[in-house]
Amino acid sequence: MRSLLLGATLALTACGPPALDLADRRGGAPSALPPMKTFPGPRITRPTRSNTDIARDFLDLTFELESGRAVPVFTRFEGPISLRVRGEIPGSLERDLSRLLGRLRDEAAIDISRVRPDGPANITIQTISRRDLERSVPEAACFVVPRVGSWDEFRANRRNEVTDWTTLSQRETLSIFIPADVPPQELRDCLHEELAQALGPLNDLYRLEDSVFNDDNFHTVLTGFDMLILRMTYAPELQNGMSRAEVTERLPAILSRLNPAGSNRPSDGRGPSPRGWIDAIHAALAPRGSQDTRREAALEALAIAREEGWDDNRMAFSLFLIGRLTLDVAPGLALGAFLQAANIYSADPSTQIHEAHVGMQLAAFALSAGAADQAVAIVDANTDAVIAAENAALLSTLLFIKVEALQLMGRAGEAQSLRREALGWARYGFGSDEEVRRRMAEIAAITPEREEETAS
Known part of the structure; x- marks a missing residue:
């Protein structure tokens, strides 16, 4: 995804997700959802480390x-x-x-x-x-x-x-x-x-x-x-x-x-993770903590990662958490953190699914900014890694983003076909019909209206 990052940065630095509820205007999910989709079988992988x-x-x-x-x-x-x-x-x-x-x-x-x-x-x-x-x-x-x-x-x-x-x-x-x-x-x-x-x-x-x-x-x-x-x-x-x-x-x-x-591969030389960093990460992830407390913990984890001089997945994860926890209060900071995390993940072939999680965030930024072509490119660059990892929740979210982007580009027929596929994966990833519809509506809500729809 590295080739997409410069364009994403230029397209998204001024964006802020609009508070729009477009589920009704676009028709939302059909009254009867399609059958649940499941993955046919695992892709057998081999370790690549020494x-x-x-x-x-x-x-x-x-x-x-x-x-x-x-x-x-x-x-x-x-x-x-x-x-x-x-x-x-x-x-x-x-x-x-x-x-x-x-x-x-x-x-x-x-x-x-x-x-x-x-x-x-x-x-x-x-x-x-x-x-x-x-x-x-x-x-x-x-x-x-x-x-x-x-x-x-x-x-x-x-x-x-x-x-x-x-x-x-x-x-x-x-x-x-x-x-x-x-x-x-x-x-x-x-x-x-x-x-x-x-x-x-x-x-x-x-x-x-x-x-x-x-x-x-x-x-x-x-x-x-x-x-x-x-x-x-x-x-x-x-x-x-x-x-x-x-x-x-x-x-x-x-x-x-x-x-x-x-046997003949070189060691990566990674040392243990300090207990202070682990504790800060756990606090940032704690669902019962306040948002302020979790943000402070994520910032502490990032500071420790920098002190350790890391450039591996632990630094990227620290940045990813900063991005997730600052989306609502500082979208510009969140975008910067996501882009830095994506740069680290994209440098390692073994972190493609990590990159895809960041890609979902970047695709959402692109969609909310009206950069439909960027959103589609980011989704397409990450879809295969998500399928390989068998993550239906992430896959359906990416496809919902692409559906909305295709609508913005005037490609309604492609969007309708893809929506059905996304709903099938969402049923496995999110479960209940109510939750599937809610997830789809969340993506629709950050999508700007097309000019002809606004004029009408």
Whole structure:
């Protein structure tokens, strides 16, 4: 997208999204929405980093929790792994879980299979209401805990060492809790992240640009890197109870066998993320914090990133958060932050989906400024990356922007056809018909009227 940035800067620096509600004037969504669209299958990827870096990442993912607490010994399941699902089971969950289990068997070589909901199982996936989940763990959209087989067991043991990951010597029984009353994409994302952590690493690292093990949430389905990490976790060279030093000693041979292409690649030299930066990022992301508090935290994170001299995805993410949190109060500042983030992301082939998230923001700026051709160009430059990442919510938003831009350009027939496609993706990404219509109306509301419509 780099070639588009100069033009975008020239077109958008003076823009401010107009407060227009054009959903009714343009007809809005049809009364009966088209069928939900789903992705046909994953694009299999391979890690592109050095084995030295992957070994470092594996150790930090495996022997630390997100809180920074150390995990004393290596743990995993032994033998075939059984999984059951309890609670309300939406149709999309059945489909997405089946695909995920197939990928884990094929790509990570994990012997995992589904069993009856009333039988014994190593892993229980239990769906509950979002309200019940938020009452117990307000900061989590979904989560996994060890040594329990039900929601009631979790609630009875949540404050004792039964659910403490650092006390495990082997994984035998655990539960994943996800809300049933959320959009299909959110359900799928929970399945991927929580099942991956149930099977393998318990930590997230912001320095990872190609993984779901990153709280930036740009990747929402398991990547080639993630599958390699899981395959390493179940390598025969490793055993439950090993120390970090023992695992470290075995990793070079494991990686030479599983990822020979990474043996001769140079290290990226990325150091750990300082706890101060992580805490500032968490505060900026906190949904319950005030907007002022979140903006201050984002500015603090950006200042730390600059002190560290970063030019990687962590600097770009700091800028991205500045952009998101200043859109309403300082659109010029937000635009500048987005453009800087896009420059960083566009320099790395492994951050295309990150660039697409920024591209959505830039396309919205272009649309609100009436630069319809720029909006279409930005959408088109990012669409394939979004499809590869299987992000229907982002894809539908980009397509809604393109629909409005095509309308501005007088290409009503193309817009009508594309709107139907966008609505199909929105049903998977956003769920309810009401939410789909609301999202489409938000894009329509920032679109300036065409001159002939104004004159009429």
